[in-house]
Amino acid sequence: MITVDGLSVAYQGVAVVHDVSFSIAPGRTYGLVGESGSGKTTLGRALGRHLPSGGAVTAGRIEVDGADVLALPPRELRAWRASALAVVHQEAGSALDPTMRVGAQLAEALRIQGRPRGDVTGLLAKVRLPGEVARRYPHQLSGGQQQRVVIAAALAGRPRLLVLDEPTSGLDATVEREILNLIWALRAEIGAAIVLISHDLALVGRLCDDVGVLYAGRLVEEGPAARVLSEPRHPYTRALLDSAPRIGAERAHRGHDVTPLLEVRGLTRAYGKTKVLDDVSLAIGRGEIVGLVGESGSGKTTLARAVAGLGRRGGGAITLDGAELPTEVGRRDPATRRRISMVFQDPDASLNPSHTVRTILTRALGDGGGVAELAALAALEPHLLDVRPSRLSGGQKQRVAIARAFAGRPDLIVCDEPVSALDVSVQAGVLRTLADQQARTGVSYLFISHDLAVVYQLADRVVVMSGGRIVEEGPAERILREPRHPYTIGLLRAAGHEPSQRRRHVH
Amino acid sequence: MKGFLLRRAATVPLTLLGVSLLVFAATELVPGDVARTILGREASQASVTALREQLGLDRPWIQRYADWLGGFLTGDWGESYTLGVPVHDLVLDRLGHSLLLAGVAFALLAPVAVGLGLWAGVRHDRAADRVISVGGLAFGAVPEFVTGVILLVVFAVKLRWFPSGAQAPEGSGPLIVLWHLALPALSLVLLCTGYVARHVRAGTVASVESPYARAAELRGLTRGQVVRRHVLRNSTVPAASALGVQLQFLLGGLVSVELLFTYPGIGALLLQAAVDKDLPVLQAAALVLGLLYMVIVLGADVAYRLLDPRVRLGAVTS
Numbered sequence: 001m002i003t004v005d006g007l008s009v010a011y012q013g014v015a016v017v018h019d020v021s022f023s024i025a026p027g028r029t030y031g032l033v034g035e036s037g038s039g040k041t042t043l044g045r046a047l048g049r050h051l052p053s054g055g056a057v058t059a060g061r062i063e064v065d066g067a068d069v070l071a072l073p074p075r076e077l078r079a080w081r082a083s084a085l086a087v088v089h090q091e092a093g094s095a096l097d098p099t100m101r102v103g104a105q106l107a108e109a110l111r112i113q114g115r116p117r118g119d120v121t122g123l124l125a126k127v128r129l130p131g132e133v134a135r136r137y138p139h140q141l142s143g144g145q146q147q148r149v150v151i152a153a154a155l156a157g158r159p160r161l162l163v164l165d166e167p168t169s170g171l172d173a174t175v176e177r178e179i180l181n182l183i184w185a186l187r188a189e190i191g192a193a194i195v196l197i198s199h200d201l202a203l204v205g206r207l208c209d210d211v212g213v214l215y216a217g218r219l220v221e222e223g224p225a226a227r228v229l230s231e232p233r234h235p236y237t238r239a240l241l242d243s244a245p246r247i248g249a250e251r252a253h254r255g256h257d258v259t260p261l262l263e264v265r266g267l268t269r270a271y272g273k274t275k276v277l278d279d280v281s282l283a284i285g286r287g288e289i290v291g292l293v294g295e296s297g298s299g300k301t302t303l304a305r306a307v308a309g310l311g312r313r314g315g316g317a318i319t320l321d322g323a324e325l326p327t328e329v330g331r332r333d334p335a336t337r338r339r340i341s342m343v344f345q346d347p348d349a350s351l352n353p354s355h356t357v358r359t360i361l362t363r364a365l366g367d368g369g370g371v372a373e374l375a376a377l378a379a380l381e382p383h384l385l386d387v388r389p390s391r392l393s394g395g396q397k398q399r400v401a402i403a404r405a406f407a408g409r410p411d412l413i414v415c416d417e418p419v420s421a422l423d424v425s426v427q428a429g430v431l432r433t434l435a436d437q438q439a440r441t442g443v444s445y446l447f448i449s450h451d452l453a454v455v456y457q458l459a460d461r462v463v464v465m466s467g468g469r470i471v472e473e474g475p476a477e478r479i480l481r482e483p484r485h486p487y488t489i490g491l492l493r494a495a496g497h498e499p500s501q502r503r504r505h506v507h
Numbered sequence: 508m509k510g511f512l513l514r515r516a517a518t519v520p521l522t523l524l525g526v527s528l529l530v531f532a533a534t535e536l537v538p539g540d541v542a543r544t545i546l547g548r549e550a551s552q553a554s555v556t557a558l559r560e561q562l563g564l565d566r567p568w569i570q571r572y573a574d575w576l577g578g579f580l581t582g583d584w585g586e587s588y589t590l591g592v593p594v595h596d597l598v599l600d601r602l603g604h605s606l607l608l609a610g611v612a613f614a615l616l617a618p619v620a621v622g623l624g625l626w627a628g629v630r631h632d633r634a635a636d637r638v639i640s641v642g643g644l645a646f647g648a649v650p651e652f653v654t655g656v657i658l659l660v661v662f663a664v665k666l667r668w669f670p671s672g673a674q675a676p677e678g679s680g681p682l683i684v685l686w687h688l689a690l691p692a693l694s695l696v697l698l699c700t701g702y703v704a705r706h707v708r709a710g711t712v713a714s715v716e717s718p719y720a721r722a723a724e725l726r727g728l729t730r731g732q733v734v735r736r737h738v739l740r741n742s743t744v745p746a747a748s749a750l751g752v753q754l755q756f757l758l759g760g761l762v763s764v765e766l767l768f769t770y771p772g773i774g775a776l777l778l779q780a781a782v783d784k785d786l787p788v789l790q791a792a793a794l795v796l797g798l799l800y801m802v803i804v805l806g807a808d809v810a811y812r813l814l815d816p817r818v819r820l821g822a823v824t825s
Contacts, residue, residue, distance in 0.1 A: 050725055082726065082727025083727070085725060087722065089721075094717065094719060095718045096719055097737045097741065098741070098815070098816070099816060108726075112726055112727045112728065137816040137820060139816070139820070150722070153726065
């Protein structure tokens with residue numbers, strides 16, 4: 001039995017978690033939901049009494065099976081961690097020592113439990129990994145495999161409390177589904193109280209018995225998952241549910257010009273012997289929003305980069321208004337270059353940290369005029385113009401990137417996962433800005449996302465890629481609600497959407 | 508790994524050819540006439556011309572370069588103009604002395620610098636870290652001939668704890684040899700420790716705060732176990748390349764330190780040969796040092812690959 005009673009946590013005197021109380025019975029799963037900054041990760045770290053430096057519990061108790069965790073002296077704390085606690089962090093890749101083989105790391109976890117090295121194979125089998133994985137180094141595994149290894153390490157003992165902190169962030173929908181299924185399957189066997197921390201309300205709703213919603217460090221709502229998701233009582237929970245895009249939700253129907261703006265014909269790209277794009281052909285109409293979906297490695301980013309003139313050379317042709325575009329952006333003349341711009345997933349990497357927002361936008365405009373108007377287009381508040389990107393939130397940074405993309409009055413903007421790193425409520429605002437600007441300027445988007453619901457909300461047409469090929473394409477409504485290709489159906493199922501079978505023919 | 512070694516080894520002869528050309532060109536550019544320097548200002552023009560012919564200096568440079576390189580490769584390094592002894596034996600003998608000094612310095616440097624860096628990194632932003640970081644930087648900023656002079660004055664002249672010359676008498680035991688080498692080695696160590704320690708510290712800080720260190724601690728390992736099993740290796744990865752760079756620096760420092768402590772090493776020999784315009788010695792010593800340089804760089808690269816499986820197994824291009 002885990003009991004958290006009146007817990008408050010502060011960083012350097014600033015309170016980030018206020019008076020949080022909840023309890024979890026063994027074998028039950030408790031979901032902690034909140035957006036970034038809500039204090040959910042801090043809370044998760046406090047449960048293992050492992051706050052980053054500067055952080056301290058200022059009030060409250062944490063009791064795990066009768067042990068008062070916060071009062072344990074160092075030696076007993078270590079013993080308690082070894083025997084009763086298991087933590088699975090986000091980004092499994094970094095939770096594994098890059099210089100040690102997987103087997104050695106699992107053996108270490110086993111040794112703490114007093115178990116022999118030989119149990120490594122059994123541990124790997126438990127998380128459905130072949131024994132030969134033990135000889136690999138972490139970087140030789142995929143993200144999903146790495147997370148399985150971390151889960152295996154967590155299973156070395158018999159934890160009473162298992163903390164899963166965003167265990168599937170950064171993983172593909174299909175892999176996420178596999179990992180969650182694994183956790184689900186092991187749940188009964190572990191018999192531990194499980195805390196699942198996530199920003200994804202829908203995911204928590206599917207997996208957890210109870211849900212607690214954190215907002216600004218306070219638990220604003222708590223209750224059985226089914227109840228919280230269907231009849232939220234707190235306005236924040238309701239807003240969170242409403243801002244999450246949903247397939248099948250009401251979407252604006254808009255017409256667009258059918259004259260093709262950009263045409264891609266027979267595009268082929270390869271890394272060594274691996275074909276990442278295999279004879280891909282695609283057309284984007286003027287003013288059309290084309291959603292591009294697929295798992296990582298499906299070639300969607302390579303395709304987007306090829307359109308923008310980045311990346312390596314290969315076969316095929318790209319034409320803009322009928323005129324063929326040189327493969328490399330450096331060979332395109334400045335006027336042509338301005339017609340296609342790009343918004344990247346990570347604005348931290350694409351905005352120069354030493355320039356103010358004003359400098360970034362002025363440079364993009366070239367002639368220097370209209371910075372304020374440009375910022376206004378992307379709903380960027382004027383007082384943010386004179387700060388550097390490091391002072392901005394993720395959503396504000398992405399708005400700067402969007403404003404910059406519009407600076408050259410482009411005909412086409414390639415958006416590569418532009419909202420994937422953002423919280424749901426911020427995401428909703430950025431998506432609205434993208435839609436508004438499209439309607440105002442008549443620009444076309446090539447919109448890449450792994451989030452099918454986001455694509456559903458924004459795109460007119462959807463293109464599904466797998467293994468470097470386009471496997472299905474058509475109107476967003478049709479593809480995402482009545483998919484025909486098994487791959488698309490799998491993709492939708494993995495994301496927790498049960499596609500309608502209405503128009504599928506049974507042979 | 509084998510492929511990497513072969514690829515790297517293949518570049519060695521090519522680099523050596525370039526180095527030999529540079530060395531030869533540099534010695535060609537030494538101002539003044541060699542024969543005139545050897546014979547002195549009083550000598551007649553006729554005897555100078557005769558010596559030039561005898562030394563082969565009247566032949567075109569390309570021919571002399573080819574002869575010299577061929578001789579170098581076959582072990583015939585010529586004879587010293589001023590000492591009249593075979594260059595081969597002279598240079599290798601002096602090289603041996605220098606390697607001993609550099610070896611002692613390095614054997615002191617590596618554990619001290621890595622240890623200090625680890626300590627500073629584990630206790631980062633506390634007093635010990637500040638002292639190590641600032642102290643290392645301060646000593647690194649003072650040239651080795653200045654610290655050498657201070658060490659010499661304090662410990663050899665005033666306190667008389669150490670001898671002022673680095674060369675132990677013929678037939679001394681290893682402890683006596685080490686006692687003689689202590690001060691020159693220390694002045695080199697003081698120069699290089701800060702740089703290496705800072706690299707190790709940076710690696711340690713990153714590693715201590717990494718998710719894998721946190722995960723290990725949450726599995727119930729003690730801080731000491733986490734440092735020994737996870738932090739140590741991850742923080743020595745940057746140390747390997749830093750040590751390689753410092754070893755090269757150390758070789759450069761040999762010249763002044765050997766001179767200061769009257770030690771018969773290759774650095775002192777190089778300097779003397781340059782002053783005397785003793786071309787065969789100068790060229791051979793420079794080329795040998797160049798070769799040593801390449802071996803060190805190669806060694807550092809190999810160590811880096813051994814320590815970091817991501818580089819070794821090709822996930823990261825180095």
